[in-house]
Amino acid sequence: MGGDRPAGGDRDPLESAAADHGRPRPARRHGARAEPAPARPPPRRGPAGARARGGALGRAAAARPAGGGARAGLEGADAPGRREHPRHPRPRRGRPPPAAAPAPPSHRPGPLVPARPLRPRLDYRAVPGSPVPREPLFFERIGVPAVWGGRRLAADLGWDPPFADPLGETWEVSDLPGRESVVRGGEFGGSSLRELMAAAGRRLLGRSRPGAGGRFPLLVKFLEAGSDLSVQVHPGGDDPAAPGKVECWTFLDGCEPGAEVLCGLAPGTSREAFAAAAGTPECPRLLDRHPARPGEFLFVPPGQPHSVRRGVRLLEIQQTSDTTYRLWDWDRTGLDGLPRQLHLEAGLAAIDFDHPLAPPFAPEYRANPAGCEAALLVHCEPFLVRALRLPTRHLLRPRSYACVLAVVRGRGAVADPDGAFPRRGLRFGDVFLLPADTGPVLLEPDPEGLELIEATAL
Secondary structure: OOOOOOOOOOOOHHHHHHHHOOOOOOOOOOOOOOOOOOOOOOOOEOOOOOEOOOHHHHHHHHHOOOOOOHHHOOOOOOOOOOOOOOOOOOOOOOOOOOOOOOOOOOOOOOOOOOOOOOOOOOOOOOEOOEOOOOOOEEEOOEEEEEEEEEOHHHHHHOOOOOOOOOEEEEEEEOEEOOEEOEEOOOOOOOOEHHHHHHHHHHHHHEOOOOOHHHOOOEEEEEEEOOOOOOEEEOOOOOOOOOOOOOEEEEEOOOOOOOOEEEEEEOOOOOHHHHHHHOOOOOHHHHEEEEEOOOOOEEEEOOOOOEEEOOOOEEEEEEEOOOOOEEEEOOOOEOOOOOEOOOOHHHHHHHOOOOOOOOOOEOOOOEEOOOOOEEEEEEEOOOEEEEEEEEOOOEEEOOOOEOEEEEEEEEEEEEEOOOOOOOOEEEOOOOEEEEOOOOOOEEEEEEEEEEEEEEEEEO
């Protein structure tokens, strides 16, 4: 985490870069004595009282607001104890001051910029109603129909999809073009996540890195497989045309007995054997099989071919990317009646043949003094994911990263300890975003407890 960030103690390097942008470099080190200027005819003073100067000090003086004076290491016209030149004596009392001479044309360069590269900055304009969201953000659910989808997930979510086709996924937090989440209720109700990112993205994210194209970096979804999904793979890397995709799955209650996922190459599978099988019914037989047990977790890095089989229900947390290469799709057609396209060349190039996949595992919870049981699931470059189990009330402290929490079991509520925002009930399927600037939030479980998956964007 943060491997590409310059060292700087506790100071946020993003804030340092943003604060230094456009600020001139100091003329000399703090505490150093200013060398006496060589004797020469003084230049003519401009109308603002600042003197035109050449060299690095002149550029710094040009960039510094008027009135910096000797305190900033640059001698200004208002420096205390400075003697006036005989050509410009002080006006006598009762007489009007002489007319100021016209300023010479300025040939000074614009504001200096730091020599080190700056990361792209997002706009700081205020969102109508408040400059920065400082409350949990709930979003309108986005339904994604799919030929492999099911019918049970919508009922368990208590949601009526606006279409009759099988429901494959519900996107709970998304900033992908064309499917941007819209805030539901609260002070920012009706605003899209894209609008919030454009208006206050830096404060919304805090230390979290934005995704490709300045998008919110996480996409959170629920998935139900009514039939087998295609054998597919996602690329890695930062190619803007095909952004990489790291994802992870938490298997949910409601997985059918015996349900499984195919993920990673089966032991002993060679590059040549898989390349020959791609695009044929032999392809899924060369993948490793893993049971889908509710509560277990599976990390799916880029380059691992996979397929979710019929009867699986899961929560997926991923990078904001929809780059998918299909390697086999069971010879079926899509909802439009047309064969679904395969991407054999790009898919084979994206497969990681050198690193085997770690199998699913159950969280190992550890209690902390705050009354929360937590288990670290994965800590990788784009995100950190934990499982939280709350038997009692828990105060989630402020943080400097954006995070998303999804309810996977139980009921409860989220509230502000000081009543800054209304208390909102929580049940299975509720997902909310905590901006980096959010203050402490209180999670209140019902008597049966509350279990959540927390994803922090890094």
